[in-house]
Every structure is written in structure tokens, then in C-alpha cells.
Amino acid sequence: MAQNKHIREQRALRESLYLRLEDIATVAASFQTEPENHTVRRMLEVRSESVKNIYDDILKIHGDIVMKVATLPDSNLDEEHAFLKRVDETYFTIQSIVRELPVQFRSSAQSPVADKTSIVQTSKTRLPKLNLQTFDGKLENWSAFIQVFNRSIHDNNTLANVERFEYLLGCLSEKLDSKTRRYFEAEIRNLKGEIPAFDTLNTFVESQCHVLAAEHSTSLKSNTYTSKNNNTFTSRPKLVSSLVANTSKQKCLVCEKDHIIYRCPVLKAKSPADRFKVVKEKRLCINCLRPHQVKNCSSTSTCRTCHKNHHTLLHFDRFSGSSGAINETSDSGNTAPAEIVVPTVNALASSLSRQVALLSTALVDVHDSQGHPHTLRVLIDNGSEASFITVKAARNLNLKRQHDKIQIQGIGANSSIFSSGSIHCKISPHGSCQPAIHLEAHIIPHVASVIPSQSLQFYSWDHINNLKLADPNFYISRHVDLLLGADVYAQLIRPGLVLAPSPRCPSAFNTIFGWVLSGSVQPEQTNERVINSFHVKIMEDCPENDLESTMRQFWQVEEVPMISTSPDDELCEKLYVEGYSKLPSGRFVVPLPFRDSKPVFPESKDIAIRRFFALEHRLKKDPVLKQSYVDFMRSVVLIKDDSSPPLHWRVGRVLETHPGSDNVVRVVTLKTALGTLKRPVVKLCPLPYSL
Incomplete structure (x- = not known):
């Protein structure tokens, strides 16, 4: 129950932070509508400094809420996922609009921890317009490009990081090409909608560099090309890359001719099952068709048909009725390795038509x-x-x-x-x-x-x-x-x-x-x-296979036992939830967990009176105890309260008396269960005693 209260409090705090984020989004939308309004632009510049902190606080509180909700027996995280989606849309909308600010305003808005001196210096820094070299993606032009860029931009200490980034964007010719982008989307398909990290993209690009460099090193030859107009011979440009150490020709392990194995016509003429046997006999990797084991393969490529970890030439459907050769696509220089089309059938079929x-x-x-x-x-x-x-x-x-x-x-x-x-x-x-x-x-x-x-x-x-x-x-x-x-x-x-x-x-x-x-x-x-x-x-009755049944029994054996609650425990919990209260002093009052009603103890008053008289009789025999008892009873009084009956008056003990100018005590200081207080003597009632 306390956990539900904590979740409600955290959600309220998270909602208040999100309202602040929406206010900033409203200002950003106003700037997008009126970009020439200096007041709105200055307001967006100031308020955008707190966007990142608000977003981080929301994520922190959201993570705490998700962990708490996940432990509840009837947990449903769909509402939490929808809220996080709204927060992300608002935050990234603000960030995209902030990027439209001029460089001098945006740099200060995105660096809230920088001191004022550095901000003023950044806004005043201006570089002359430079006609920088544009990088076209060719490895042979990389060295010259990076040297010029480092001297002009990267090593310039007067430039802010945002300005360096703007210059860098201006030097790039294009994004990833469509073919590489498709490969990357296939690579991250297991992320299930999550945004990939930069390290994932960096690792993919490096692996693609290795694959492309290895492909070009084995496929490019020093052939000469004859012009139609004259007999002049020109050599084809050779690709130079530091990623490739060996550019020697590779012989096919199937027919021992000078071509790559996945371009071998002998291998392509075989059925997928026969190709698989050849690969196993030659002890080749089933993923890249090179002479090493699968566990040592560094290739990230997968089958083009089923996207599993094997070469496309080795793909065969166990339901396919055809055992002949597979139709091949045109083998051109721009075609990716082993890019052939294999007919697949998702259901049992005896023949395939072209319709x-x-x-x-x-x-x-x-x-x-x-x-x-x-x-x-x-x-x-x-x-x-x-x-x-x-x-x-x-x-x-x-x-x-x-x-x-x-x-x-x-x-x-x-x-x-x-x-x-x-x-x-x-x-x-x-x-x-x-x-x-x-x-x-x-x-x-x-x-x-x-x-x-x-x-x-x-x-x-x-x-x-x-x-x-x-x-x-x-x-x-x-x-x-x-x-x-x-x-x-x-x-x-x-x-x-x-x-x-x-x-x-x-x-x-x-x-x-x-x-x-x-x-x-x-x-x-x-x-x-x-x-x-x-x-x-x-x-309706889902039969389980042996493996699933065995795993289920294993987890049932290792499962932490559920603690069952008795009806009395549930009644106590219900009584606590419905009946507890908090006193002004900060203490909590909880009702006693009686099953039906308060118990009745008949003839208990006479027994209590007899025990009280027996106690006083024992005190009379000892003068020291008698005097201590009398002094204590004289200091204990009942504090009168006109709003409650006498049996509900509070009990207090006199700590200090305050005599007046005539030495008559009219006010005393009392000690009660709730603290100390002052009351006039006429509002006090001494307790009776018989000694």
C-alpha cells in the first residue's frame, strides 16, 4: 500500500516536470512561427538551457516508477511506455527547433555550464568564409582532406565545438548510400525499434570498410581498356587502402581458377545441398566461404533470403520441391557477392507458377x-x-x-x-x-x-x-x-x-x-x-514439447515460494488501511485488531480497586515510599477541557510553579504526553489519594 502511494507521488512529480517541458516547447513553437521576434528568441535561448536537466530528471523518476510498477502483481507498463514516448517527442522537438537558432545563440543554449566570459567570447568569434575541400568518400582523398580540415578548423581554439561541427557538416558530400543503409537496417533489426548507439554504427562502418576493401582487392585487376576511337591503352585506377595488406589473386578452391569461390560457375550450377557438401569437404566457413572456422569469422553479412548466419549460396528450403540449379542473376561488376535470388515457399507446395x-x-x-x-x-x-x-x-x-x-x-x-x-x-x-x-x-x-x-x-x-x-x-x-x-x-x-x-x-x-x-x-x-x-x-490446450516442459519444471523447483496470508492477516491489513490516523505531534494511531468488537471484561472494576488499595496499604508500611508516592500524586493533575467530558481530560505533571507578586501561585507549567504547556490553576484538578 505504501508502495502505491510512493508511485502516485513520483508520477505527480514527473507530471510537473513534463509540464515545464511543454512550456518550453510552446516557446519553441512560437519561435518557429516568428523567427524574427527577438523577445521569443531570447526567451528560447534562456529556457533551453534547462531542457537537458529537466529531461534527465524525468528519465530518472520514470525509471524509478517503472521498477516499482514492474513489481506489482497486476503490472501494466503500456501507460508508462506511452508517457515516455510523449516525453521523447516533446524533447526532441525542442532540440530540433533550438538547432535553428543562429550559431552564437545555440552554442550558449547548449552549454549551460560554461561561464559568461566564454559565452561572450564564442559569440564574438568569427571566421572568414573558407572554401574547404569537400570529402567525397574516396580513401585516396582522405589524407589531404583531414590535414586541411585539422589545420583550418579542428585545431582552431577560438572555435566552439558547435561551430566545428557546422564546418564538418559542410565538408561532407552525402549520407550513407542507400545500399549501405539497407545493410545497416538489416544489421540492427534485432534492436526492435530502439535507437542504435553510435558505437554500433561505428563498428558497422568499420566492418563494411573491411568487406569492401577485401572485395575490391580480389576483384580489381590491372586490365587495360581499349578506346573505340584510337588504340591508346589506359590502366584502371587501383584502389589503395590501409585496411588491406594482401592484394594477391585468390584461386577458387572448387575449380582452381582465378576467381572468387562465390563466383565459381561450377559451384553455382550445383544444388544448395550439394554446395553445402562441397563447403564441408573443403572445410570452408559457411558464412563467407573462406578457409577458416565459423567461430573465427569476422564477417557481419547474412543470407539475403532468410537473414540467417550462412552464405546466400547455401540457402535452401526444406519444403522446396525443386532440386535443380538455382536461377542466377546477371553477374556484373556492381553486383554484391553471392547476390542471387532463391525461390522460397512458406507453405507446402508441389510446383511454383509464375503468377x-x-x-x-x-x-x-x-x-x-x-x-x-x-x-x-x-x-x-x-x-x-x-x-x-x-x-x-x-x-x-x-x-x-x-x-x-x-x-x-x-x-x-x-x-x-x-x-x-x-x-x-x-x-x-x-x-x-x-x-x-x-x-x-x-x-x-x-x-x-x-x-x-x-x-x-x-x-x-x-x-x-x-x-x-x-x-x-x-x-x-x-x-x-x-x-x-x-x-x-x-x-x-x-x-x-x-x-x-x-x-x-x-x-x-x-x-x-x-x-x-x-x-x-x-x-x-x-x-x-x-x-x-x-x-x-x-x-486451446497448448501441448508443450519436452524441452519446454523440462525447463518449466526446473523453474518451478527453483522458484521462490509464495507466502500465503491467512484471513486474520488480511483483516489486520484492512483494519490498518481503513483506521489509521496521524496526530498533530506526528505520531500514528492504529486501532487494535479485534475480530468482532471491543471485548467486555465483567467485574474487572472491583478487582482493580482491591489491587489499588492493597498497593496503598503496602506503601503505608514504608515511610520513604509513602512520602515519594504522596509527592508524586500531588504533582499529577487532570487538565480541564470544556469541550470534552471529565473522563477524557488529559493527565499532566506539574514541572514548575509561577507565583505572582503576592506569592500566590496562579499559573503552572505542566508536562504532558504531547509536550509542555502552561495552564492556570483553576483549570487543574488534582488526583485523589487516601494516604
């Missing part, structure tokens, strides 16, 4: 916890017993999650995955609130691969030209966020069916979202074929 199936997709509005609509792409499939939603979409909706676990069984009766919970959501047609359907969607990592299996050129068929499609961009290969199964299928269908005039055109049927397409189309070129099957069955 691409269009599945029933639509764009719908799904309402979040605040009632705001989110546009999601859904797949309508009556072959599924339930509806499913991706983890990413469920997180964005921020709806209350039910922590239930079901087993999802696909085609072939193969147990595949378990859901991580479910949510209840409301869906409606895109851009409209009615009609609305309520459904329960089970949360899984991914609903399906991209649909359709490959992007198509825009098709315009005469039989559907006048129909309002539920998914206008049906021909673009994209991911699906939500699968609507047989539990809501009947509520989606509306009268209307347009059959395909030929086998190469899709049919259309009407739904509450609009017309959806279903059927096969003939693409112009098909290099990759993927069949998606969405027949899904829910297993």
Missing part, C-alpha cells in the same frame, strides 16, 4: 485508447479461426492488453508460435466512423510476409474501373498489420461480386471497407516466388 496471387487486403481505421483513428492495412481471411495483430501495431494503439497465451497452428498441423496476449479494438472503414466492428485480436510478432509477394506494375482492369477499392495501392508489396479471421468475416461481407473475365485477372467482392480484390495476376517478370498461406488454427 502472383492478390490477397484480400484493405485499409481500415483502428481506434486507440484515446479514440483517435490509426490507419492499418488488414488482410481478410476466413481460413483463420481468430484475428491477429502485430506487436508494433498493438503498441501504437496503447489499448489494454489481456495476458492470455494461445498456440497458433498453421498449415500441415505444425506448431509454430504462441501469442503474447490480446486486445479488444474497434475498426471502421478508412475515413469513416460507421459501420464499426468490435473484435478481439491476438498479438503476434508478424502477421505475414509482404503482400503481394512482389510489387507489380499498376493494373487497370475494365471490370473494376468504377469500383471504390478498399486498398488503392494493392499492387505495392507491403506488410500487413492486422488479420481479420472467420470470427468477424460474416460481419464484413456485403452483397456484390464481380467475377474475373479471365484467369489472369482478379475478382472483386464487396465489404464494409469497400471492394477488395482476390485472384491471380500475371507479372511481367518474376525472379522470386513466395506462396503465403494463412490457414490458422487456435489450440
Whole structure:
């Protein structure tokens, strides 16, 4: 109970800090609207100095709250994640606007700990406009560029770090190229939406330098090229890199010719299984096809088809019905190593056709916890017993999650995955609130691969030209966020069916979202074929395999036993929560934990009186004890209180008397349980005693 109170206090403190952050965001928005307003700019400059401290305090308090909430039995961290997302958006919005300030203002705003002298000096420093050399990414130009930049900018002590950074940005020609950026996104896919650290990017860039340098060192040859206009020969420029020590030619270990093994036509002509046998016989690494063990491999490349740790040439699907050679792509100088296309099948199939199936997709509005609509792409499939939603979409909706676990069984009766919970959501047609359907969607990592299996050129068929499609961009290969199964299928269908005039055109049927397409189309070129099957069955009784059952038993044996509470303990806790109070002195008063009511002790008064008289009789026998008792009883009095009955008057002991000018005592100082106080003598009542 005390922990819940602490969480409420921490949340209130966190909310007050966030309100300060929102105030600064309002000033930043005003500056963005009126950049020429000097008052707003100066206010933003001053207030932005505290943004970082406020943000750090919020993160610290937020971490404490998350740790406390996680220990509660019915913990739900979705609300905390949503709050942190709002804080991050506000903070980074402020930072992006602060960067629009002029350099002299921004440097002072981002360095609040600097003294005033250094700030004034930085704002007054001006460098003449320099035509610095732009670095184009070529290694042979790096040495000259870095020397000029160090002398002009980096070693200039009069420049602030922000100004050096601005000069550096002006010297760069472009960001990562699109191909390298795709490799980096594939490298960080396991981060699950987290922002990668700079060390991760730096390590990736260094590894890419090694890979590219090694590739060029083995593929570039000192060939000469003949001009069409004359017989002059010019040599191809040679790449010089300090990252490569050996530039000698490599012989293929399969056919012993002068080419890299993954370009070997003999190896490519074999099936994936035969290639794997050759690699094992030659004792090559299955990841980079070089003569070393897998544990010593430094390559960060993965399979282009399944993104697992093996070479693309060694990828084969155990469900593939074909055992022949794999279709190869054109082998050009700009093609990445081992970049071939392998047909894969997600379901059991005996043959692969060149047609691409269009599945029933639509764009719908799904309402979040605040009632705001989110546009999601859904797949309508009556072959599924339930509806499913991706983890990413469920997180964005921020709806209350039910922590239930079901087993999802696909085609072939193969147990595949378990859901991580479910949510209840409301869906409606895109851009409209009615009609609305309520459904329960089970949360899984991914609903399906991209649909359709490959992007198509825009098709315009005469039989559907006048129909309002539920998914206008049906021909673009994209991911699906939500699968609507047989539990809501009947509520989606509306009268209307347009059959395909030929086998190469899709049919259309009407739904509450609009017309959806279903059927096969003939693409112009098909290099990759993927069949998606969405027949899904829910297993109510989830059988566990031997490994999972063994691990579960192990954790149950090692689990810390739960301390059970008795009904009496629960009653005591309830009595404490409902009945405790705090006195003005700071002490707490707690009621006694009687089960029914206060007990009644009959005839106890006579017993107490007899014991009191026996005590006084014993004191009479000892003169010293008698006198001490009398002195004490004379100093103990009852303090009269007109607002309460006599039996509720407080007891006090006289510490000091205050006689007047006539030596008559009218005021005394008393000691009580709550402290010392002064009272007139007429407000005191001495205790009776018989000695």
C-alpha cells in the first residue's frame, strides 16, 4: 500500500516536470512561427538551457516508477511506455527547433555550464568564409582532406565545438548510400525499434570498410581498356587502402581458377545441398566461404533470403520441391557477392507458377485508447479461426492488453508460435466512423510476409474501373498489420461480386471497407516466388514439447515460494488501511485488531480497586515510599477541557510553579504526553489519594 502511494507521488512529480517541458516547447513553437521576434528568441535561448536537466530528471523518476510498477502483481507498463514516448517527442522537438537558432545563440543554449566570459567570447568569434575541400568518400582523398580540415578548423581554439561541427557538416558530400543503409537496417533489426548507439554504427562502418576493401582487392585487376576511337591503352585506377595488406589473386578452391569461390560457375550450377557438401569437404566457413572456422569469422553479412548466419549460396528450403540449379542473376561488376535470388515457399507446395496471387487486403481505421483513428492495412481471411495483430501495431494503439497465451497452428498441423496476449479494438472503414466492428485480436510478432509477394506494375482492369477499392495501392508489396479471421468475416461481407473475365485477372467482392480484390495476376517478370498461406488454427490446450516442459519444471523447483496470508492477516491489513490516523505531534494511531468488537471484561472494576488499595496499604508500611508516592500524586493533575467530558481530560505533571507578586501561585507549567504547556490553576484538578 505504501508502495502505491510512493508511485502516485513520483508520477505527480514527473507530471510537473513534463509540464515545464511543454512550456518550453510552446516557446519553441512560437519561435518557429516568428523567427524574427527577438523577445521569443531570447526567451528560447534562456529556457533551453534547462531542457537537458529537466529531461534527465524525468528519465530518472520514470525509471524509478517503472521498477516499482514492474513489481506489482497486476503490472501494466503500456501507460508508462506511452508517457515516455510523449516525453521523447516533446524533447526532441525542442532540440530540433533550438538547432535553428543562429550559431552564437545555440552554442550558449547548449552549454549551460560554461561561464559568461566564454559565452561572450564564442559569440564574438568569427571566421572568414573558407572554401574547404569537400570529402567525397574516396580513401585516396582522405589524407589531404583531414590535414586541411585539422589545420583550418579542428585545431582552431577560438572555435566552439558547435561551430566545428557546422564546418564538418559542410565538408561532407552525402549520407550513407542507400545500399549501405539497407545493410545497416538489416544489421540492427534485432534492436526492435530502439535507437542504435553510435558505437554500433561505428563498428558497422568499420566492418563494411573491411568487406569492401577485401572485395575490391580480389576483384580489381590491372586490365587495360581499349578506346573505340584510337588504340591508346589506359590502366584502371587501383584502389589503395590501409585496411588491406594482401592484394594477391585468390584461386577458387572448387575449380582452381582465378576467381572468387562465390563466383565459381561450377559451384553455382550445383544444388544448395550439394554446395553445402562441397563447403564441408573443403572445410570452408559457411558464412563467407573462406578457409577458416565459423567461430573465427569476422564477417557481419547474412543470407539475403532468410537473414540467417550462412552464405546466400547455401540457402535452401526444406519444403522446396525443386532440386535443380538455382536461377542466377546477371553477374556484373556492381553486383554484391553471392547476390542471387532463391525461390522460397512458406507453405507446402508441389510446383511454383509464375503468377502472383492478390490477397484480400484493405485499409481500415483502428481506434486507440484515446479514440483517435490509426490507419492499418488488414488482410481478410476466413481460413483463420481468430484475428491477429502485430506487436508494433498493438503498441501504437496503447489499448489494454489481456495476458492470455494461445498456440497458433498453421498449415500441415505444425506448431509454430504462441501469442503474447490480446486486445479488444474497434475498426471502421478508412475515413469513416460507421459501420464499426468490435473484435478481439491476438498479438503476434508478424502477421505475414509482404503482400503481394512482389510489387507489380499498376493494373487497370475494365471490370473494376468504377469500383471504390478498399486498398488503392494493392499492387505495392507491403506488410500487413492486422488479420481479420472467420470470427468477424460474416460481419464484413456485403452483397456484390464481380467475377474475373479471365484467369489472369482478379475478382472483386464487396465489404464494409469497400471492394477488395482476390485472384491471380500475371507479372511481367518474376525472379522470386513466395506462396503465403494463412490457414490458422487456435489450440486451446497448448501441448508443450519436452524441452519446454523440462525447463518449466526446473523453474518451478527453483522458484521462490509464495507466502500465503491467512484471513486474520488480511483483516489486520484492512483494519490498518481503513483506521489509521496521524496526530498533530506526528505520531500514528492504529486501532487494535479485534475480530468482532471491543471485548467486555465483567467485574474487572472491583478487582482493580482491591489491587489499588492493597498497593496503598503496602506503601503505608514504608515511610520513604509513602512520602515519594504522596509527592508524586500531588504533582499529577487532570487538565480541564470544556469541550470534552471529565473522563477524557488529559493527565499532566506539574514541572514548575509561577507565583505572582503576592506569592500566590496562579499559573503552572505542566508536562504532558504531547509536550509542555502552561495552564492556570483553576483549570487543574488534582488526583485523589487516601494516604
